[in-house]
Amino acid sequence: MSKEDPEKEPSWKSDFPIEMKRGTHVSRREFAKFLGLLSGAFALSNGFIVIRAMAFPDKPLEGEHFIVNAEEVPVGEMFQFEIQGGKHIPYILIHLEENEWRAFEQKCTHLTCAVRYQKDVNQIQCPCHNGWFSADTGEVLQGPPPRPLPQLDVAVRDGKVYVREEQEANENV
Amino acid sequence: MSNFRKSQNEAHPNKTNTIMTGIIILQILFVSIQIWFLFGALNNALEGNFYFALTTFVGSALMAVASIWVLRYLPEPLRKKPARKEKPKVSPSRNP
Numbered sequence: 065m066s067k068e069d070p071e072k073e074p075s076w077k078s079d080f081p082i083e084m085k086r087g088t089h090v091s092r093r094e095f096a097k098f099l100g101l102l103s104g105a106f107a108l109s110n111g112f113i114v115i116r117a118m119a120f121p122d123k124p125l126e127g128e129h130f131i132v133n134a135e136e137v138p139v140g141e142m143f144q145f146e147i148q149g150g151k152h153i154p155y156i157l158i159h160l161e162e163n164e165w166r167a168f169e170q171k172c173t174h175l176t177c178a179v180r181y182q183k184d185v186n187q188i189q190c191p192c193h194n195g196w197f198s199a200d201t202g203e204v205l206q207g208p209p210p211r212p213l214p215q216l217d218v219a220v221r222d223g224k225v226y227v228r229e230e231q232e233a234n235e236n237v
Numbered sequence: 238m239s240n241f242r243k244s245q246n247e248a249h250p251n252k253t254n255t256i257m258t259g260i261i262i263l264q265i266l267f268v269s270i271q272i273w274f275l276f277g278a279l280n281n282a283l284e285g286n287f288y289f290a291l292t293t294f295v296g297s298a299l300m301a302v303a304s305i306w307v308l309r310y311l312p313e314p315l316r317k318k319p320a321r322k323e324k325p326k327v328s329p330s331r332n333p
């Protein structure tokens with residue numbers, strides 16, 4: 065900008081003052097500048113979310129994946145699995161009743177704790193903050209989770225359990 | 238020699254204070270709204286709501302620009318001892 069003001073203290077001097085008191089003092093000017101910086105940082109991180117959403121959209125699970133043999137999971141039990149591939153998302157497979165299977169992401173939608181199926185009440189519980197999900201639809205029944213658990217479609221053929229990406233038709237039900 | 242700024246400062250010693258407070262309050266307001274936006278954008282992006290993220294980003298960027306722009310109006314610190322030089326000094330910016 066303009067020429068150096070001869071009366072102004074050079075910045076090296078004000079940055080490393082001799083007196084302790086001046087070193088720890090934060091003036092309101094500095095505070096205001098810091099707030100400006102903070103505000104810029106928030107805008108940047110918001111932009112980062114946009115870029116992330118644009119550049120790396122969640123890609124749906126492709127194809128069917130074999131999980132386990134049906135007889136290994138008795139009625140009322142849950143089975144944890146991961147799908148081989150890039151992202152390591154833990155899932156749970158629940159054998160609700162005879163021929164009733166459900167598969168959900170195991171990460172709670174609140175703060176990603178691992179949820180588990182509670183056989184006696186037939187619901188999915190998140191132990192961290194006592195969130196409860198319906199074992200049938202994955203909907204939130206109680207507690208802090210903001211969204212239902214993401215679900216996968218389950219198909220059983222020849223005693224083998226397969227999962228695949230949830231179909232749109234099911235979502236609207 | 239006294240100049241306009243100096244006499245103004247002497248006549249209204251509270252003005253600097255008020256401007257400063259106003260600017261800081263404005264900035265705190267902007268930053269809080271930005272935190273709110275960011276929080277909402279994070280939650281909504283998880284649900285695949287892309288336009289929410291975009292809108293909040295635009296809003297947040299505008300507020301960042303605004304809160305940096307108000308820094309222009311930060312009052313200069315008052316000099317402890319008046320300038321000894323005799324020639325009138327016109328500081329280069331912001332004086333109407």
Ligand code: FES
Pocket residue numbers: 172173174175176177190191192193194195207208209
């Ligand atoms: S993490 Fe599941 S309820 Fe908080």
